[in-house]
Amino acid sequence: MRRADREVKDFSEIIRILDGCNTIHLALCLDNKPYSVPINFGYIVEADNKLSIYLHGAKEGRKHTMLEQNPNVSFSGIAFEKFFGSDETQRYTTHYQSIIGEGKISIINALEEKVKGLNLLMKHCGFKESHSYPQQALEAVRVLKIEVETIAGKQNGIF
Numbered sequence: 001m002r003r004a005d006r007e008v009k010d011f012s013e014i015i016r017i018l019d020g021c022n023t024i025h026l027a028l029c030l031d032n033k034p035y036s037v038p039i040n041f042g043y044i045v046e047a048d049n050k051l052s053i054y055l056h057g058a059k060e061g062r063k064h065t066m067l068e069q070n071p072n073v074s075f076s077g078i079a080f081e082k083f084f085g086s087d088e089t090q091r092y093t094t095h096y097q098s099i100i101g102e103g104k105i106s107i108i109n110a111l112e113e114k115v116k117g118l119n120l121l122m123k124h125c126g127f128k129e130s131h132s133y134p135q136q137a138l139e140a141v142r143v144l145k146i147e148v149e150t151i152a153g154k155q156n157g158i159f
Contacts, residue, residue: 014099024038054118057141075101105144117145
């Protein structure tokens with residue numbers, strides 16, 4: 001990281017920043033052509049700080065075509081951003097908190113884990129944690145899981 005003084009190293013603080021992100025930007029690449037898409041998400045931290053991020057969407061489209069051929073992804077999110085500056089002093093800065101990570105993405109087909117992923121997404125979006133989903137909805141939606149391999153946090157300002 002170029003600005004080591006802004007790096008957030010504590011895993012629990014990184015997770016706190018992730019929790020403050022409304023969406024993440026999922027980045028995929030195929031045939032040397034990058035593609036990034038903002039997407040809602042949910043997550044879980046399990047033993048040994050193993051982080052998994054769940055996503056959902058339609059069963060088809062550019063994102064799915066790409067991930068089926070290349071499961072390596074990166075993602076980023078911004079939890080806070082505010083611009084500061086003065087035309088008089090010609091000094092400007094941004095206060096922010098952000099995360100960036102990498103991992104491998106897979107399609108979740110097992111019903112139990114699909115529901116788990118959807119519940120984590122609903123929880124992160126501010127709804128109750130446990131839902132029952134109509135079978136038709138479960139069949140129509142694709143749930144994806146990123147097994148996070150690396151994640152870093154960065155911030156500027158007082159938080």
